[in-house]
Amino acid sequence: MILRTLRALAWAGGLALVQSGCATGGEMTHPTVLLDTSHGDIRIELLPEHAPVSTANFLSHVDRGFYDGLIFHRVIPGFMVQSGGHEIDFAERPGAGDMIVNESDNGLSNLRGTIAMARLPDPHTARSQFFINLMDNMNLDHGRRPGDWGYAVFGRVIEGMEVVDEIARQPTGSFGGRRDVPLEPIVIRTARRGPDLKVIPASPPD
DSSP: OHHHHHHHHHHHHHHHHHGGGOOSTTOEEEEEEEEEETTEEEEEEEOTTTOHHHHHHHHHHHHTTTTTTOBEEEEETTTEEEESSBOTTSOBOSOOOOOBOOOTTSSOOOOTTEEEEOOOSSTTOBSSOEEEESSOOGGGSTTSSTTOOOOOEEEEEEEOHHHHHHHHTSOEEEETTEEEEESSOOBEEEEEEEEEEEEOOOOOOO
16 A cells, blocks of 8 residues: 555646646657767667656756766676666766656666666666566566566667667676676766657547
């Protein structure tokens, strides 16, 4: 009961932050974000109707420049690339914000090109870190493994997936006890909002 109440309050709060982008007349808009990386541009479409809390959280970090200068600190070919928390020297950037509710039960799957919130083993521990799926990783979806909440998808790459694949091809090693660390820093120079995309919601079945 407590978790359901928390989720309802978080959903309402997140929706209030992103609803300003909604259009009228049967249309709505999806926010977009451009990641200018040291390997090229990656444009992401966010899906607030499915993941309002995760979308609002991501945009709040974008709007205050939190992601600028951070690195892709974990790269696993054939799996995913992860960013959103570490400086070039691998120090954790302060100010990652509060933990958010896990929206992995939103009906979205961890397919190739989707972006999802990274977290600690406990389900509701995501803050700022995210990953982009390099392949269909449905084993990360809600309920696919017994007792596992899964990982919340909140957007998808709409331009620059070739850049993501290029990032995944970079050599990796170990650093400070961590594995899968790129040997040369792969940097998010800036993360900025782009133009909203107009979408027409699908009609409910008869």
